[in-house]
Amino acid sequence: MDGDPTSRDSQQCAGRGRGVLYPARLPTFRRVSSPPAVADLVRWFWIPEWDLPDGRASRQHLIAFPALNLVVERGDLAPPDMVGLSGPTTRASYRDLTGRGWAVGALLRPAAVPLFTKDPLALVDQYLALALPELRNPVVKAMCGQGPAQQRHSRSVDAFTTWLADRGPAPDxxxxxxxxxxxxxxxxxxxxxxxxxxxxxxxxxxxxxxxxxxxxxxxxxxxxxxxxxxxxxxxxxxxxxxxxxxxxxxxxxxxxxxxxxxxxxxxxxxxxxxxxxxxx
Structure with missing residues (x-):
């Protein structure tokens, strides 16, 4: 492999083509590099948006990175404006998207794990709903605000970053x-x-x-x-x-x-x- 495999640029960019099994079937999807303030906690942010006709569904297949994901989402199949913590997976998975919705997710790095659990083994193949209005509310406000998609995405990542940076002490x-x-x-x-x-x-x-x-x-x-x-x-x-x-x-x-x-x-x-x- 060319270059230092542990450099920050490599961390942000490598592997971005992996994980999604059928990219051509994706709705609007964007990955955003982790800001410096949370670079030790987040590998990248990912933001899908979808708006499907009535009666249509889009099945998204993943062979996910085996890591925790923290997600703020809105969609027809989720409670309004929920926050979820997805544990590392041991197999391929899928989700059927319907109606209109979006998600703002953070692919967490290992150093972020102690902020959410003392036992990551207990989260394997699990998806937990969390009551985190202090994260949910500013991200929802950013995603539902005015402006083009790129501006809304940037504001939502800024809101997510601010909350996460204040979550706990710097990684040891x-x-x-x-x-x-x-x-x-x-x-x-x-x-x-x-x-x-x-x-x-x-x-x-x-x-x-x-x-x-x-x-x-x-x-x-x-x-x-x-x-x-x-x-x-x-x-x-x-x-x-x-x-x-x-x-x-x-x-x-x-x-x-x-x-x-x-x-x-x-x-x-x-x-x-x-x-x-x-x-x-």
Whole structure:
């Protein structure tokens, strides 16, 4: 990989094409870089908006980054102006959008986890509604205000940032080390096992495992598998001629069958079927 995989620019930009399985089906969608005030807490903000005719639905499939997301949202299927905390996921997921709505979400970095829970394992595959009017109200006001979408989005991110920056003390050294661990796993394709991550971060395997339990909510192995699956899906979408066996080798799967098994387990379909669906 070119450049320092843990630089701030890399943190903000890398992986933005991953996670969404069928980008062509997205409603209006924007990702906004994390402002400096919360750069240690948020990887980026994401803002979808949709306005669908009566009787129409848009199903959004995700193979999400295994991290917490804090979301302010408004839509026909949610209580008015709710705030939700989404835990790390272990499988692909989807949501059906109907009517008119929007969301303003923050993809949280590991250092933000202690602000919301002492046990991220308890949030795996969970979505919790939170009573946070001090966050909800200014974000709703910004999104429902006057002006073009870009201005409303900027105001909503500013409101979200102000609230989050005041949420608690600055991350300590251990929390920042957890950030570095997550960055190394997600951005460095040479990291294929927990020992590799430990070497890159400069700590013991035991320390890596402890950081994962406290700040990530999923194992290092799960993070590595998710990174490889996201990359595999992205490359299959954009290269119709890519041989799946070649892709498996380039992503350090032992063979074509292991990549297919991971696809089936997490996405419920084979790589070939996914490529056909994504092109349709």
């Amino acid at each position: 050294e251990e929390a920042l080390l957890a950030n570095r661990l997550a960055d190394v796993i997600d951005l460095d394709r040479e990291v294929l096992r927990v020992q590799d991550a430990a070497v890159q971060v400069g700590v013991s395997v035991r320390t890596v495992q402890r950081l994962a339990r406290r700040y990530l909510g999923v194992s290092v192995g799960a993070l590595i598998r998710r990174r490889r699956l996201q990359e595999a899906a992205e490359r299959l979408r954009f290269d119709a001629t890519l041989d799946i066996a070649t892709l498996a080798a380039e992503l350090d799967y032992s063979d074509h069958a292991h990549l297919t098994r991971d696809f089936r387990t997490t996405l419920g379909i084979t790589p070939s079927r996914y490529r056909g669906d994504a092109a349709g």
